[in-house]
Amino acid sequence: MVVGKGEESPFIEGKQPVTLNPSWESQMKSDPKGKCSTVSKIVSNLQPPVDKYKLVFFIFMLHGLGTLMPWNMFITAKSYFEDFKLGENYTIKTEVNYRGNFMQNIGFASQIPNVLFNWINIFINFGGDLTTRIVYSILLEIVILIITVVLAMLDSYEWPGIFFWATMSSIVLINMCNGIYQSTIYGLVAALPPKYTGAVVLGSNISGCFATIMSMLCATFFTSMRTSAIYYFVTAILILLFCFDTYFALPLTKFYRYYEMLNNEKKSDSRSQLNVPYWQIFKKASPQLFNVFFTFFVTLAVFPAVHSDIKGSDDFIIGSKYFTLVTCFLTFNVFAMLGSLTTSWVQWPKPKYLVVPVVLRVVFIPLLLFCNYAPKDIVRTLPVYITNEWVYWLIAIIMSYSSGYLSSLGMMYAPGTVHARYQITAGMFASAVLITGIFSGIMFSYLSPLIIQL
Numbered sequence: 001m002v003v004g005k006g007e008e009s010p011f012i013e014g015k016q017p018v019t020l021n022p023s024w025e026s027q028m029k030s031d032p033k034g035k036c037s038t039v040s041k042i043v044s045n046l047q048p049p050v051d052k053y054k055l056v057f058f059i060f061m062l063h064g065l066g067t068l069m070p071w072n073m074f075i076t077a078k079s080y081f082e083d084f085k086l087g088e089n090y091t092i093k094t095e096v097n098y099r100g101n102f103m104q105n106i107g108f109a110s111q112i113p114n115v116l117f118n119w120i121n122i123f124i125n126f127g128g129d130l131t132t133r134i135v136y137s138i139l140l141e142i143v144i145l146i147i148t149v150v151l152a153m154l155d156s157y158e159w160p161g162i163f164f165w166a167t168m169s170s171i172v173l174i175n176m177c178n179g180i181y182q183s184t185i186y187g188l189v190a191a192l193p194p195k196y197t198g199a200v201v202l203g204s205n206i207s208g209c210f211a212t213i214m215s216m217l218c219a220t221f222f223t224s225m226r227t228s229a230i231y232y233f234v235t236a237i238l239i240l241l242f243c244f245d246t247y248f249a250l251p252l253t254k255f256y257r258y259y260e261m262l263n264n265e266k267k268s269d270s271r272s273q274l275n276v277p278y279w280q281i282f283k284k285a286s287p288q289l290f291n292v293f294f295t296f297f298v299t300l301a302v303f304p305a306v307h308s309d310i311k312g313s314d315d316f317i318i319g320s321k322y323f324t325l326v327t328c329f330l331t332f333n334v335f336a337m338l339g340s341l342t343t344s345w346v347q348w349p350k351p352k353y354l355v356v357p358v359v360l361r362v363v364f365i366p367l368l369l370f371c372n373y374a375p376k377d378i379v380r381t382l383p384v385y386i387t388n389e390w391v392y393w394l395i396a397i398i399m400s401y402s403s404g405y406l407s408s409l410g411m412m413y414a415p416g417t418v419h420a421r422y423q424i425t426a427g428m429f430a431s432a433v434l435i436t437g438i439f440s441g442i443m444f445s446y447l448s449p450l451i452i453q454l
Helices: 022-029 037-044 052-076 078-085 102-123 130-153 160-189 194-221 225-247 254-269 278-302 320-342 355-369 389-417 420-445
Strands: none
Touching: 052 102, 052 130, 052 160, 052 194, 052 225, 052 254, 078 102, 078 160, 078 225, 102 160, 102 278, 102 420, 130 160, 130 225, 160 194, 160 420, 194 225, 194 320, 194 389, 278 355, 278 389, 278 420, 320 389, 355 389, 389 420
16 A cells, blocks of 8 residues: 555554554564564554453453462461461470461561562573463462372371471472562563553452452361362462463464564664663662552551451451451452452552552551450550451451552552563562562561560
């Protein structure tokens, strides 16, 4: 088609949607090193294809669910570990109290490798390209969850110490894989429009909600904690298998191929640069990186370590059997999910002022400590200032919703702070500071029992 003088091409003006015809796609395949710059530059000026049925959005949401599935499955199975496998009535007496600080120990074992491998994955390509890293990470997580199921089947009455350390080792290994998986997914999605990063965060919050609901269903339908745990962890395996399968569906969509091609063009344009300016990227994105870090720091300082040990009175509308599951795990995950979902329609405050509500959230740490926080084997001397369960529940709802909303905004804003060619690296930095915030919050939670004894 020849465009004469005075005529406007409807494609260049963006008046018609673009579809990648077979000849373009075959040309790109025959030119894997990105030399087909003319085609890429023309396409970059066109209106991108529509994400039909929001398929790509839902795939990344599923991967967000998968990235936090191991973490949520282990922390939500608190009763299985503390009251059954390591409970006084189900193990021989030992000198070591394996049940004490179990939630903090899970957090420590989870986040040390997760933090390290998230950061290292930015600078070193573990396992090769993005596809290889994602595929092998998911497969190894599945293998470790199978081992967890086998441990649930076995009677560990006479060897609680071996069970404890086997569980902790599994948690370390699964989070080494998850660190690479999570960092790579956030890097991959950073090349797409910001709402797709929000989809990953939304999926991670759905993950917690899903794990809690599964825990409640298993506790309701199975009288045996062992059977309940087996079905519980098998469900996590199935979710990761779905993540594995749907990842290969991404290149089949025109929408994803369009942004993948643009990203390859950006890479080819910057190949003359021998080194990626990591420090400059970090510095440019640092305001939003701080927002992500501090949001998760405050959240993990109280959830689940403090939040799950807040007790309700016997006459409260929710009985003691489900009080923690409902007011802690279900409440947090449902409202964090709703907070993430809200960012699909509302992005306020804007990047410059996001830090204000992020910093104000620090008030939730003393507020939840003032509730009836009573961890096992701890004698509380600090008075309980908030005795009303409804007030506590309202605080928990606001904390949870703000966590999902503000963390999603920070993750969405971070890639947009740098040049388009460095958005993948900025996305990986955001994932790394997210995990660092989680780890720092968990470390701070070790102080909570000491604070209430002052």
